[in-house]
Each structure stands twice: as C-alpha cells, then as structure tokens.
Amino acid sequence: MNTLKDMILTEIEGEWYAVPVGEAAKRFSGMIRMNKTGKRIFELLMEGKDQDGVVKELMEEYEVDEATARSNVGDFIGKLKGAGVL
Amino acid sequence: MRVYRMAERNIGIEALHERVHARCAEYRVEAAPDFVVRTAPADIDRERENSAREDRLEGRPVVPWHDEYLEELAVYRQIAEKMPAYDTFLFHGSAVAVDGWGYLFAAKSGTGKSTHARLWQQLLGDRFTYVNDDKPLVRITDQAAVVYGTPYDGKHHLSSNIAVPLRALCLLQRGAENSIRPISAREAFPRLMQQVYCPEDREAFARTMGLLQELTRQVRFYELSCNMDIEAARVAFQAMAPSGS
Structure with missing residues (x-):
C-alpha cells in the first residue's frame, strides 16, 4: 500500500518530517524524520518514480556513483516499508 | 443561527x-x-x-x-x-497568563498539566489568569503567537475570554525532583505534533504545519520535569518568565 501521496513534508530547523494526513493518518500514526537527502528521495517517490528512477535522479543531482545512490535509496525505502508507509 | x-x-x-x-x-x-x-x-x-x-x-x-x-x-x-x-490552530494543553504573558503547558493526558497550572495559580495569586485549561486556540501573527480563551475549556471550565501573546510552551513530564531546561524546536516538534489538532482536510493540514513552523520561531520551548509541590511552579515560572518577574 502506498500512502506517500497522503503525506505532507514539513521542515523544522533543518530536519524534515513526513506527516500523514486524512486517510493515511488512520493507517499510520506518527511521523518519519529524515535528512535533506531522505526528503529528496521521498519527494521523488511521491512523484511516482520507481527505485531505479530515484537512483538515476540522485546520481545526477548529487553527483554520486550508482552503488552509493542505490544503497541510500534501498536503505530509505526499507525504512519506509518498516514504518508501513510503503 | x-x-x-x-x-x-x-x-x-x-x-x-x-x-x-x-x-x-x-x-x-x-x-x-x-x-x-x-x-x-x-x-x-x-x-x-x-x-x-x-x-x-x-x-x-x-x-x-x-x-x-x-x-x-x-x-x-x-x-x-x-x-x-x-492562521489559527487548536492546541491541546493548558494555557495560562501571568502579567500579560501567555504560557502553554502540554503533556500526554493524565500527566498533570492542569494540576501544574493550579500550582501556578497558588504561587502567583492575582497575577495569574486561566486562558484555557484544555483546548485553546493559537493564532500566528507577524509579531507573535497569540493564545486565546475559548468555551472549550476542560472538565473544570477554567478559561477566560482573553488573548495574550504566547511567551513559552512547556512540555511536562513527571519527575521526583523539579527541573526545567530550554529545548530546541527540533526536540519539541514530535511532542507538539501529538497535541496539535491535525485537520482532515489536506489544505488545512498543510497550513497547520506552516503555522507550527512559525510558532517554533516565535516561542521558547522548555521541558519541565515536575512533581506536585508548589516548588514545581516556582522553578517553571522563574525559568520562563521575563527576568525580574
């Protein structure tokens, strides 16, 4: 189940949070805290990009190699799945 | 109507x-x-x-x-x-006023925020007024966050129809001793989220998040560990009130 579209991103003193709204708030209570890179991955997933698409985008935006990007994105998606958001 | x-x-x-x-x-x-x-x-x-x-x-x-x-x-x-x-949101907490400044206590239900507010009343007497002991409204303006009394004021109906600028928001937890420390907005935010009314409407929710961001720029945050002695009010008030109060 993908609830990303039912979440709102907000920033407090340089730290980013994804907060569930409406129906998503009934399925998932709490928030996901993330750094700037996590927030960018989250946005790309919200736009509907798949894992490969996000990796490609990160490689371009942050000038990192594929292994690094893939590992970051994999870890982050694991975190979202663990939280029940993906 | x-x-x-x-x-x-x-x-x-x-x-x-x-x-x-x-x-x-x-x-x-x-x-x-x-x-x-x-x-x-x-x-x-x-x-x-x-x-x-x-x-x-x-x-x-x-x-x-x-x-x-x-x-x-x-x-x-x-x-x-x-x-x-x-530019206004509902916050679950006990709001009080002393010398024209608002203070808002937040905690999980049953922690004792109303009890703590009553200690302030005992300590400060006529200088103290309840704004709303349960569900005040907070409005964000360019100059300040302002806390308002409303008729939804908890089981003891402790409120007044007044508005005061909010000076501090204090997160309460029970402790054997009384101690208070300033905390960052970052540290306070997850606990604020548990007490703010989160609208079901997406637009209203997004606006509420923006208002909370503003709140973190306009208000000081504290974490108070306290027992039920009057000393708890003294420790909290001295830390949060303007110096010399």
Missing part, C-alpha cells in the same frame, strides 16, 4: 441542541459570521465512534455520551478544521 467570536473570527453556529449555545454564551456577538458550522446527526454519530475508539485504545470502558455533548465536540472539530485558513 447564533454568532460567536473566537480568536478574532465571527463563527456562526447552527446546532441541533441548545447545549452548545449555552457553552459558548460568553462569546456571543451580534455580527455577520466569517464562516458557519452546522451539525447533522451524522456528525454526532461520528463523534460517538471517535470517542469509543479512543476509549478502547486507552483500555477504558466505552462511555455512552449524550448527543448534546457529542454535538459540542462536533462543533469544535468543525471550527478547528476551518481555523487554519485564519
């Missing part, structure tokens, strides 16, 4: 029962409403379900509330859904 003024807005209320009007009587005005809330039987049923769900979550017996009471909740929920459009 009768109109009530809360947090600088004229709110028209069309209710099925009289009780909500009795609750709000002190806030009545003769004016055109900025917006109108109306309740239907379905709103009351929804409050009943919400209340029962909360009771079950907390492991309490489900309380069979009367429709009149549930309608009062439904009305305030509708008000809370509308208020973010006016």
Whole structure:
C-alpha cells in the first residue's frame, strides 16, 4: 500500500518530517524524520518514480556513483516499508 | 443561527441542541459570521465512534455520551478544521497568563498539566489568569503567537475570554525532583505534533504545519520535569518568565 501521496513534508530547523494526513493518518500514526537527502528521495517517490528512477535522479543531482545512490535509496525505502508507509 | 467570536473570527453556529449555545454564551456577538458550522446527526454519530475508539485504545470502558455533548465536540472539530485558513490552530494543553504573558503547558493526558497550572495559580495569586485549561486556540501573527480563551475549556471550565501573546510552551513530564531546561524546536516538534489538532482536510493540514513552523520561531520551548509541590511552579515560572518577574 502506498500512502506517500497522503503525506505532507514539513521542515523544522533543518530536519524534515513526513506527516500523514486524512486517510493515511488512520493507517499510520506518527511521523518519519529524515535528512535533506531522505526528503529528496521521498519527494521523488511521491512523484511516482520507481527505485531505479530515484537512483538515476540522485546520481545526477548529487553527483554520486550508482552503488552509493542505490544503497541510500534501498536503505530509505526499507525504512519506509518498516514504518508501513510503503 | 447564533454568532460567536473566537480568536478574532465571527463563527456562526447552527446546532441541533441548545447545549452548545449555552457553552459558548460568553462569546456571543451580534455580527455577520466569517464562516458557519452546522451539525447533522451524522456528525454526532461520528463523534460517538471517535470517542469509543479512543476509549478502547486507552483500555477504558466505552462511555455512552449524550448527543448534546457529542454535538459540542462536533462543533469544535468543525471550527478547528476551518481555523487554519485564519492562521489559527487548536492546541491541546493548558494555557495560562501571568502579567500579560501567555504560557502553554502540554503533556500526554493524565500527566498533570492542569494540576501544574493550579500550582501556578497558588504561587502567583492575582497575577495569574486561566486562558484555557484544555483546548485553546493559537493564532500566528507577524509579531507573535497569540493564545486565546475559548468555551472549550476542560472538565473544570477554567478559561477566560482573553488573548495574550504566547511567551513559552512547556512540555511536562513527571519527575521526583523539579527541573526545567530550554529545548530546541527540533526536540519539541514530535511532542507538539501529538497535541496539535491535525485537520482532515489536506489544505488545512498543510497550513497547520506552516503555522507550527512559525510558532517554533516565535516561542521558547522548555521541558519541565515536575512533581506536585508548589516548588514545581516556582522553578517553571522563574525559568520562563521575563527576568525580574
């Protein structure tokens, strides 16, 4: 189940949070805290990009190699799945 | 329809029962409403379900509330859904005023924020006023966050129809000793989120998040560990009040 579209991103003193709204708030209570890179991955997933698409985008935006990007994105998606958001 | 003024807005209320009007009587005005809330039987049923769900979550017996009471909740929920459009949100906490400054205590239910507010009253006497002991409204302006009394003021009905600039927001936890420390907005934020009303409407929710961001720039945050002695109020007040108070 993908609830990303039912979440709102907000920033407090340089730290980013994804907060569930409406129906998503009934399925998932709490928030996901993330750094700037996590927030960018989250946005790309919200736009509907798949894992490969996000990796490609990160490689371009942050000038990192594929292994690094893939590992970051994999870890982050694991975190979202663990939280029940993906 | 009768109109009530809360947090600088004229709110028209069309209710099925009289009780909500009795609750709000002190806030009545003769004016055109900025917006109108109306309740239907379905709103009351929804409050009943919400209340029962909360009771079950907390492991309490489900309380069979009367429709009149549930309608009062439904009305305030509708008000809370509308208020973010006016830079205002509902916050679950005890708001008090001393020497014209507002202080807001927040904690999980049952921690003792109302008890702590009462200690402030004992300590400060006539300098102290309740703003709202349960569900005040907070409005964000360019200059300050302002906390407002409303008729939804908890089981002991402790509130006044006043507005004061909010100086500090204090997160309470129980402790054997009394101690207080300033905390960053970052540290406070997850606990603020547990006490702020999160609208179901996406637009209103997004606005509420923006208002909370503003709040973190305008208010000081503290974490208070406290017991139930009057000393707890002394420690908290001295740390949060302007120096020399």
